[in-house]
Amino acid sequence: MNNEHIKLIFGLKLKQLRQEKGLSLQDLSSKSGISNSYLNEIEKGKKYPKTDKITALATALETEYDELVSLKMSKKLEPITKLLKSNLLTELPFDFFGVDTAQILELFSSAPAKLSAFINAIFEIGKNYNLTVEKFYFAALRSYQELHQNYFPELENEAARFINEKIDPNEQFIGEQHLIELLGNLYGISIEFFDEEDQPVISNMRSIFRPESKVLMINKRISRNQRAFTMAKELGFQFMSLKERPYTSASIDVKSFEEVLNNYKASYFAGAILIREKLIVQDIENWFGSETWNPDALIEMSERFSATPETLFYRIGNVLPKYFGIDNFLFMRFDALPGSQKYFLTKELHLSKRLGPQENKEEHYCRRWVSISILDHLSSKQEAGKYDKPIVDAQKSFLSNRKEDFFVFSMARPLNILKQLNISVSLGFEVDESLKSKIKFLADKNINRQEVNQTCERCGIFECKERVAAPTLLQKERHEEEIRKVLEKLH
Template identity: 45%
Template sequence: MQEEYIKLIFGLKLKQVRASKDLSLFKLSKLTGLSKSYLNEIEKGKKYPKTDKIILLAEALEIPYDEIVSLKLDKNLAPIAEILQSNLLQEIPLELFGIEERDLIEIISNAPMKVNAFISTLIEIGNNYNLTKESFYLASLRSFQEANDNYFPEIEQSAKSFLKEYLVNSDDSVTNETMEEILKEEYNYTIVYKDFKDLGAAELAKLRSIYIKEKHLLYINSTTDNDQKRFILAKELGYNYLNLTKRLYTFSWASFEEFDQLLNNFYASYFAGALLLPEDKLLKDMQNLFALESHDLSKFQEILGKYTESPETVYQRMTNLLPKHFNIRDLFFLRLSTKVGSNSYKLTKELHLNQQQSPQANETEEHYCRRWVSLNVLKELENQKDDHHEISAQISIYPFNNNQKYYVISSATKDPFNPNYLRSVTIGVLYKSAQRKIKFMNDPQIPVREVAVTCENCGMENCADRAAKPSRFEKNIRTKRLNVIINDFIKEENKI
């Protein structure tokens, strides 16, 4: 355990014992001969007393020496001790949010019982909703993206520098052959294309790539489509060009040991997007698209086809550029997945900029609103027999969430590694903050629909698309009615 945490635990114990004996810092100072300011610094975890002073404190507080120096806290503060003795504070990327570890320790020492209650609440929520370490770190990563408007100029510049260094003609798109050559010649890679079904384990067949660090050996699943192969190669270039040593070794990743691996995976992915869809080129296409007066989804599809990348890569890249270049910060990105023939949908990726917009993922197995365009494109795609790219858009209004209004566009494709699954990617932008920047949003031909987040929390009457009863909504209504009745009763009683 770090020395700082040992100091803090000693300070917490001293403060707890002193309070239990109804002693002020002034009284304890008189009993021990130690100054009030010195005792205060001990309790805040800033100083650790020498042995002779610990003996004075133990005698004044009438507790054994071994007990006061023990790192064990009683049950009231046990969750704090667990946090401090784990590596959680080292794992949380405090510096990304401008927070000093010392500041966090100061907060804990100033109000230990309140912090303990807060930590206990988080633990209980995590247990109730099956939240894992991975989901916690992913939430931290999303918060980091949101805090930076999902735009990272240093990585954008690195991608531009890379293209300038390795491409003769900057107007050309980087080819697979060029990326492979750079990985082999500059970074000593060996690249093997192989059907992962032949690797001996059925589970490996679902992976797109595996990197063997010790041998600089990159396996790429030969059944992967070209767009995915390009992204894998570009991402490996990102790891190396940005000198990211802590990394993930499979795509898609199965697990990770520390937050830096997840963060660097994001950095490498961002670099890949900036390499394959250069900022200046995509920005020009977006400006031309947004200048159109009429809503024409074929124009959007032209952009998707121009870069020969998966819809998800283009959608993600747009979330980088919309806040920076169009001042559109109220936006969300979603990725949903469903199994063919089922009526169940899982939100597998999300990002919310500027505010926590609806919709958001939930871990309660509730049914997402069937009026979402994200779900409707999946339903339409299921009816298509061949490989197809389904695209749709609508104006979504959330009547039960302050009538928030979004322009939402969504694309659905078949999952190349799970033929029985479909996935959709979606961007939603707040209407009032984007309508002046995106001309076609004023086109009256765009469908408008009232939507909710989940059926269980929706009060729409006679909804033909409902997949579940409005159980949470009705419970909230009953609670509000009961509160009104109670308040009215109290008022009447006070008049008597």
């Protein structure tokens, strides 16, 4: 526990003991011989008194010296100690959200009992919903992305600087061999490929970086585009000197928020050097300017930039707010075992407001979303032996419970590294007159329109053939509303 937290705990204990004794600051000042203003600074956690003053305070409060300086707090304030020991205050980037840590400490000192109760409630919620510190970090990262509309000029500038300094700017696309040469020539990093025969325990990982030997291990089973992203991401770590970072592609043990943030920065950098800002903006302009919906345009972009569908969709999401004024959209990634009918929302980003499904393991996602129906389509193709390239589809989605229209396009493919896993990535936009003027093919009548909802449990589309669970939560809501109306009449 750092010195700031120790000062805060001492101040909180002093304030609690003073109030329990029914003493005002002036009363304690008179009994201890310590000035009123200095006592106020101590209770706010800004000052830590010397030994002689602690002795005077212990005598005035009729308590033991050791009790006063102990870091153990009363049961009432114990949740605050738990929060301080968790290091969340030091590891979360409050400054990114315009919050000064000193303001939080001030809040602790001004209403410790109430805040302690609130913190305890948060811990209980986290326990009940298995909200780990790692999940908290990723939630904070999503909020940070949303706050900045998922576009970071400083990272775009770093990518542009790398291209200008290390690559011929006229070379629009970076191939896999070039990435291998850049890692070797610039940073002395060699590539070593492995598979389940070489490394059976880690065979489901895309990559592992071994810093001491400067070896980037890459799984043989991943696609060419995944290999390109992995190497471009390592270039990001090296070029931007991001020291606190993960060394595996999959999170094993997240140690801090800085690690999560740096991993995101390196990923953003990778997307920006593989898919140049000016080039993707030009491609989107051409695509949006077409009068007809052309799904092959997305496959062509993915192949041209050597980018996975996920990298491409994320990159599109980066530039939409700045260059197209489209800042009300969502990104989703769903995973599913082929033919399983079980779908998992593994990544999501909502700009402006929550537009579509959010992570929910207790309920059943609406099967009418194109993000999910496209996975069923992929499974059917695989069973028939007809799958040869990623599947692209689009949908005009009418969200019945909010009476709003969305345009959603999605791309689905098998995840190479895991033979029994399919994924779909989607971008969805709230449809208004402004969006219609920017995306010409929205008027294309060949795009299917479908009424959707978030989950079966909340859905009022009772004649839905795709429903897999009863609308229990909707029925509960309506029953509670009926009770409220009856109670109002009784008044």
